[in-house]
Amino acid sequence: DSGVTQTPKHLITATGQRVTLRCSPRSGDLSVYWYQQSLDQGLQFLIHYYNGEERAKGNILERFSAQQFPDLHSELNLSSLELGDSALYFCASSASISGGYSTDTQYFGPGTRLTVL
Amino acid sequence: GEDVEQSLFLSVREGDSSVINCTYTDSSSTYLYWYKQEPGAGLQLLTYIFSNMDMKQDQRLTVLLNKKDKHLSLRIADTQTGDSAIYFCADYNTDKLIFGTGTRLQVFP
Numbered sequence: 001d002s003g004v005t006q007t008p009k010h011l012i013t014a015t016g017q018r019v020t021l022r023c024s025p026r027s028g029d030l031s032v033y034w035y036q037q038s039l040d041q042g043l044q045f046l047i048h049y050y051n052g053e054e055r056a057k058g059n060i061l062e063r064f065s066a067q068q069f070p071d072l073h074s075e076l077n078l079s080s081l082e083l084g085d086s087a088l089y090f091c092a093s094s095a096s097i098s099g100g101y102s103t104d105t106q107y108f109g110p111g112t113r114l115t116v117l
Numbered sequence: 118g119e120d121v122e123q124s125l126f127l128s129v130r131e132g133d134s135s136v137i138n139c140t141y142t143d144s145s146s147t148y149l150y151w152y153k154q155e156p157g158a159g160l161q162l163l164t165y166i167f168s169n170m171d172m173k174q175d176q177r178l179t180v181l182l183n184k185k186d187k188h189l190s191l192r193i194a195d196t197q198t199g200d201s202a203i204y205f206c207a208d209y210n211t212d213k214l215i216f217g218t219g220t221r222l223q224v225f226p
Contacts, residue, residue, distance in 0.1 A: 043205065043216040056212040090159060106214065108160040
């Protein structure tokens with residue numbers, strides 16, 4: 001158990017709808033990262049928040065947005081959903097602003113599986 | 118942009134060693150990581166290596182880094198059926214991890 005929690009575990013919805021995925025980082029971690037894992041695109045970085053502020057953006061669509069709240073949990077909002085948005089969405093957390101060092105690696109949650117019908 | 122490549126499949130017999138290979142393009146990598154993903158589960162950090170190291174050993178895991186060729190490998194000694202999973206190498210680059218395609222390791226008795 002990495003200490004990162006994600007809800008819901010599974011989500012099934014229809015095209016055109018909007019969903020919100022939630023992530024609670026490990027206790028004390030200030031950084032939250034979102035990733036998308038799909039069969040055709042592999043595992044891709046979406047966005048990084050540190051202590052409530054956006055730090056870096058990856059291949060995140062304009063239909064997607066995220067935020068990190070004062071209690072450090074984060075939400076990923078996906079709107080105008082398309083079939084191709086079906087994927088496993090991971091959240092990861094790390095202690096500091098930069099999750100790329102040996103003492104501060106990223107710990108991943110179990111993911112939310114989104115199915116768009 | 119930066120790219121990380123892996124072979125897609127590896128099949129080994131239980132008790133043998135497994136070697137999973139990875140190549141990357143980023144010459145300014147600081148850390149390179151290996152993650153494991155079991156079916157239906159999230160990513161689990163296995164080990165990492167700093168870019169100025171050639172080798173790192175951690176119990177049954179050995180990571181070799183050839184910085185000149187930008188080649189990274191993960192050797193699993195005495196592979197067990199519980200090692201069956203997808204293994205991802207990842208390159209840390211300016212505030213994000215760039216993942217490889219993943220190598221599916223199948224261990225048969």
